[in-house]
Amino acid sequence: MTAAHAFAPAKINLTLHVTGQRDDGYHLLDSLVVFADVGDRLWLEPAPDMSLDVTGPFAKGVPTDGRNLVWKAAEAAGTPLRIRLEKNLPHGGGIGGGSADAAAVLRHLGAGQVAATLGADVPVCLDDRAKRMTGIGDCLTPVPRLGTWDIVLVNPGVEVPTPSVFKALCTKTNAPMGTIPSQASKDDFIRWLAQQRNDLQEPAISLAPEIADALNILKGAKLVRMSGSGSTCFGLYRSAEDAQAAQDRIASAHPNWWVKAAKTL
Ligand code: C5P
Numbered sequence: 001m002t003a004a005h006a007f008a009p010a011k012i013n014l015t016l017h018v019t020g021q022r023d024d025g026y027h028l029l030d031s032l033v034v035f036a037d038v039g040d041r042l043w044l045e046p047a048p049d050m051s052l053d054v055t056g057p058f059a060k061g062v063p064t065d066g067r068n069l070v071w072k073a074a075e076a077a078g079t080p081l082r083i084r085l086e087k088n089l090p091h092g093g094g095i096g097g098g099s100a101d102a103a104a105v106l107r108h109l110g111a112g113q114v115a116a117t118l119g120a121d122v123p124v125c126l127d128d129r130a131k132r133m134t135g136i137g138d139c140l141t142p143v144p145r146l147g148t149w150d151i152v153l154v155n156p157g158v159e160v161p162t163p164s165v166f167k168a169l170c171t172k173t174n175a176p177m178g179t180i181p182s183q184a185s186k187d188d189f190i191r192w193l194a195q196q197r198n199d200l201q202e203p204a205i206s207l208a209p210e211i212a213d214a215l216n217i218l219k220g221a222k223l224v225r226m227s228g229s230g231s232t233c234f235g236l237y238r239s240a241e242d243a244q245a246a247q248d249r250i251a252s253a254h255p256n257w258w259v260k261a262a263k264t265l
Helices: 069-077 098-109 112-118 162-167 186-194 201-207 210-217 240-253
Strands: 004-021 027-046 051-055 081-086 131-134 139-142 150-155 223-226 233-237 258-263
Touching: 004 098, 004 150, 027 098, 027 150, 027 258, 069 081, 069 098, 069 112, 081 098, 098 112, 150 210, 150 240, 162 201, 186 223, 201 210, 201 223, 210 223, 210 233, 233 240, 240 258
Parallel strands: 051 081
Antiparallel strands: 004 027, 027 081, 027 131, 131 139, 150 233, 150 258, 223 233
């Protein structure tokens, strides 16, 4: 039998406001989430027992057993699979990674209902439509059409554990995101976006100053910000040519960083 192919696109938090903290420690978020045409790839086929093979540029250090979220996802869905996972995205990078991979498995198995049990970021990755994400990541609402954006993703090669970033955040009760404009021009959308925030950006920089370097080198983009809890940062560009030029410039200045021009979906 041939294996089914699944794509796990990079998740980008265009905004990420932290608006409170629950008694169990989880934080309340208000975030505009989009997806891009770069991501991990999976090949999935039914099997009597679970197995996992990891390949790709970011395969190193990825567990190939029950510790991997794709394994947990298949188990939670009650369906053993033989999985090949091609890791193209840096892990611990604030752009989905393991959560997007797990969501791709659940989507394939039609088992999205167990997503929240695997992690706060898994439900938002169940489909690739832009969404507003509130609650701890579990409340998802559709957003006005945002159009396609040329984007450059820059990961400065440092991993920042999400719990440490939340811990380094001084003020947990911040203003929510404003109303997302509908039918806005690209310029108006950028102006609105510039007034929003990623509240985890400063605490992440305090743990990994390389993030500030990544944000700096993206200057010149229409909007520059960090995604998720870092360390991947992004710039939004006016055209594919501008994004490609930025990718080439940044990649030659930092040959060891992960730099990728892409399009939002
Ligand atoms: O749910 P997940 O395992 O992806 O979250 C990783 C960690 O990030 C949690 O253990 C928690 O420390 C932090 N987190 C949080 N509030 C959220 C999401 C994650 O505090 N809404």
